[in-house]
Amino acid sequence: MTTIAVLGAGQAGSTFARVAIAAGYDIVIANSRGPQTLKDLVAQLGPRARAATAADAAAEGDFAFAAFRYAPHDSLPVEELAGKVVLDNNNYMIWRDGNHPEVDSGLKTVHELRQEQLPTSKVAKAFSHIQFHPRFQIRVPSDALPALIRLARPAGAPDRTALVVSSDHPDAVGLVTGLYDELGFDAVDNSPLSESWRSAPGTPMWRHIVDGQSREELIRNLQRAARHTPAG
């Protein structure tokens, strides 16, 4: 049985937890305020979920899904995540997070900064361009589902879409590729983390965030990205 530490219990973390449980994973979920604030969510998620502090969740997880924004002075469970793959689904949103000069200058991507925060973990940018909420314009009833559920298709389906992964660690890319496949998506490897600006908000691939893109379209859109700052 594989346990995923879900760090962040907002829109992204809670939706990911629901989808991962449906795929057969156990979940230990955490937010910044403490497990006592997650009782209702855990009751909704059912017996395969429990709440913990971020450190306890990180210690219990075989790997982690980090669903919270980057901040330079975050205190993260570095020791508990040592040696583990950490999926980083953050996007660099200046309006929300403020400016980070290293990212704005193009020196580093926000995911390299996360890797620096977790130097003994294997950080992978993943699940960053799939929406964890309903489609803003509801055209058919399934549009009310989060895109992570709405766009999922079995392997080989003609309308299967693809998600990007970037990491400095090949085994992290392998883990994410397998997880994408299990959850209904093809994968495109856009490694290393220094290349992850190609899937940042505002890039060509980002225009397809609502209804997804095929593997071939995603590869083409990543190649078409031009680097101008900010480059998350």
Ligand SMILES: NC(=O)c1ccc[n+]([C@@H]2O[C@H](COP(=O)([O-])OP(=O)(O)OC[C@H]3O[C@@H](n4cnc5c(N)ncnc54)[C@H](OP(=O)(O)O)[C@@H]3O)[C@@H](O)[C@H]2O)c1
């Ligand atoms: N929502 C989407 O559709 C979507 C799509 C792609 C990517 N993303 C990315 O996913 C991340 C989360 O977005 P969201 O929409 O889920 O935000 P959100 O609803 O505001 O949730 C953020 C969650 O992170 C928790 N948190 C903050 N710092 C933490 C820490 N150090 N350790 C553990 N938990 C922490 C918060 O806990 P408290 O409430 O206790 O402070 C909250 O549960 C963002 O980086 C966003 O760019 C979101």
